Amino acid sequence: MSLGLVLPPIGVADLLDRWPDEPKVYKCPPTELGSTVTPEWLYEWIDTGCVPADEIAAIKAPAPALNARSWSTDGRTDAARLRRLYEQGYTIRLGNLQRVMPFMARLARGIQEETGYSNYVHAFLTPGQEQGLRHHWDQQMAVIVQIAGVKRWELWPPVVEAPMREHLESFRVWKHSYIEEWTAAGPDMVIDLEPGQSMLLPRGWVHNPFNAADEPSLHLTFAIRERTPFWIMEKLTSGAIEEVAFRQILLPVDIHGGALPGIVGATRDALVAYLRELDPGTLAERLRDLARTELEYST
Numbered sequence: 001m002s003l004g005l006v007l008p009p010i011g012v013a014d015l016l017d018r019w020p021d022e023p024k025v026y027k028c029p030p031t032e033l034g035s036t037v038t039p040e041w042l043y044e045w046i047d048t049g050c051v052p053a054d055e056i057a058a059i060k061a062p063a064p065a066l067n068a069r070s071w072s073t074d075g076r077t078d079a080a081r082l083r084r085l086y087e088q089g090y091t092i093r094l095g096n097l098q099r100v101m102p103f104m105a106r107l108a109r110g111i112q113e114e115t116g117y118s119n120y121v122h123a124f125l126t127p128g129q130e131q132g133l134r135h136h137w138d139q140q141m142a143v144i145v146q147i148a149g150v151k152r153w154e155l156w157p158p159v160v161e162a163p164m165r166e167h168l169e170s171f172r173v174w175k176h177s178y179i180e181e182w183t184a185a186g187p188d189m190v191i192d193l194e195p196g197q198s199m200l201l202p203r204g205w206v207h208n209p210f211n212a213a214d215e216p217s218l219h220l221t222f223a224i225r226e227r228t229p230f231w232i233m234e235k236l237t238s239g240a241i242e243e244v245a246f247r248q249i250l251l252p253v254d255i256h257g258g259a260l261p262g263i264v265g266a267t268r269d270a271l272v273a274y275l276r277e278l279d280p281g282t283l284a285e286r287l288r289d290l291a292r293t294e295l296e297y298s299t
Contacts, residue, residue, distance in 0.1 A: 003112025005033040007198050015200065015224075016115065019141070021151045023155055024200045025191055028145075036103050039218050040146045042123055045094060046086065049079035054098065057093040058085045059132035061210070066090070086125065086258055091132025094123040097220075111222070116291030119224045126151070126217045128165050131210035133178050136170040137203070141224045144199040149217035151209055154187035158204030164228065164297075170206075182206065193219065227291060235287060240274050 003012045043165065043284040045051050053072035059065045071082040086092050098108035098121055111119050126132055128149075144153075159178070160168045186210070193199055201207065203226070211217040240246045246267075254263055 001114060002107050003114050005031045006111075006145050006220075011198060011200065014223060015141070015143075019202075020200055021202050023189060023191065023202065023205060024064060025193065026198050026200075028196055028198050030196075033107070033145065034147070037123075037147060037220065039216070042094065042125065042147075045046070046082050046092060046125070047079055049077035049082065051077055051102070053077045055095040055100070056082065058079060058082070058090040059093065060088075060090045061131040061134045070119075085092070086127065089127050089130045090125055091126040091130065093132070094125070095120075097121045097123060099188065108222075111224070113292055115224065116288070117224050117226055118295045119222055122221045122223070124217075124219050125220065126211040128211055128214040128216055131208065135182060135206055135208045137206050138201070138223065139165045139167075139169055140203050140226055142203075143222040143224065144193060144201055145220040145222070146193040146197050146199075147161040147218040148193050149211065149215045149219060150195075150213045151193045151217045151219050152212045153189075153193060153199070153201075153281075154193045154208040154210075155189040155191065155201075156182050156185075156206035157188055159169075159206065160204060163204050164230070165225070173298055178206075182208075212226045225297065231297065232287065236275060236278065236283065237271065240271060243274060245270060246274075 003015065006028075007015065008026050008028050011024070011028075014020055014024060053068050053076055056071060056077060057065050058071060066085070069279065071085060072078055073081070082092065096297070097104040098119075099105070104121055108119050108121060111117070124132065126149075137160075144151075160173060163169060191199065192212075250263070255258060
C-alpha cells in the first residue's frame with residue numbers, strides 16, 4: 001500500500017475512513033520512502049541541476065519568492081547558483097517530484113489508486129534558523145513527511161470554509177490584517193515535526209512553518225487533491241455537449257437584447273431534462289475510472 005509509505009496504519013485509516021478536520025501527527029515505522037529519499041539524494045538534485053528550472057522555487061521570508069532567472073541559465077537549472085541561494089538562507093522547493101523521479105511517480109500513482117485522488121509531492125529544504133513560506137493555507141489535504149532536521153509548524157484553524165483550487169485560495173482572498181490578528185492571538189497549535197514523523201494537515205488550516213533549529217530541515221509535502229460534489233456536477237454536465245441543442249449559436253442580438261432571460265430559462269430546463277435521463281450507476285462507474293486516472297483537475 002503506497003499510503004503505508006507515508007503514514008502508519010492508524011494514519012492510513014484516518015485518511016481513508018475519517019478524513020480528519022484537525023492536524024494529526026503520527027510516528028512512522030521505517031519504510032522504503034525513508035531509505036530512498038534521503039537528504040544526500042535530494043541535495044544531489046540541487047548540486048547536479050537535474051530538477052527542471054520551472055519546478056523550483058526559492059523563498060526566504062519575509063521577501064517574495066525569487067524569479068526563476070535567479071537559479072537558471074538559458075532556461076535550465078544552474079546548479080551553482082541554486083546551491084548559492086541555499087547557502088544564503090533560501091528555502092529551496094523542488095516541486096512535482098512525481099514528474100521527474102520514477103520512485104515518486106509510482107508512489108503518487110499508488111496513492112491515487114487507493115484514494116481516488118490525484119496528488120503531487122514537493123520537497124522543501126530549509127537551512128538552519130531560516131524560513132521560506134510564511135502564513136498561508138492550502139486547498140487540499142497535505143501529508144507532511146519529515147525526513148531530516150526539525151520543522152516547527154504554528155497552526156491556526158481555518159478562516160474560510162472548505163477552500164478549493166481556484167476558490168478561496170489564500171492569495172486570492174488575503175487580508176492584510178490576517179498576520180497581525182494571528183500573531184496577537186497566538187497559534188492554536190505548535191508542532192515540532194521530527195524525522196520519522198508525519199502530519200496530516202487538512203485544507204484551510206493556516207500554517208506558518210519555519211526551522212527553529214541550527215540543523216537543516218528537509219520535509220516532503222504530499223498534496224492530496226480531494227474530490228468534491230462540484231467535481232461530480234462538472235462530470236454530470238460535461239456530457240451535455242453531445243446534445244446538438246446545447247451547441248446552437250447564441251446570436252449577439254440575443255446576448256445583448258431582451259431575449260436572454262428566456263434563453264437562460266429554456267437552457268436550464270433543457271439541462272434539467274438532460275440530467276434526469278442520466279443513469280447514476282453508469283456515471284458512477286465512469287467516475288471511479290476517472291478518479292483513478294485523472295491527474296489534473298481544479299475542483
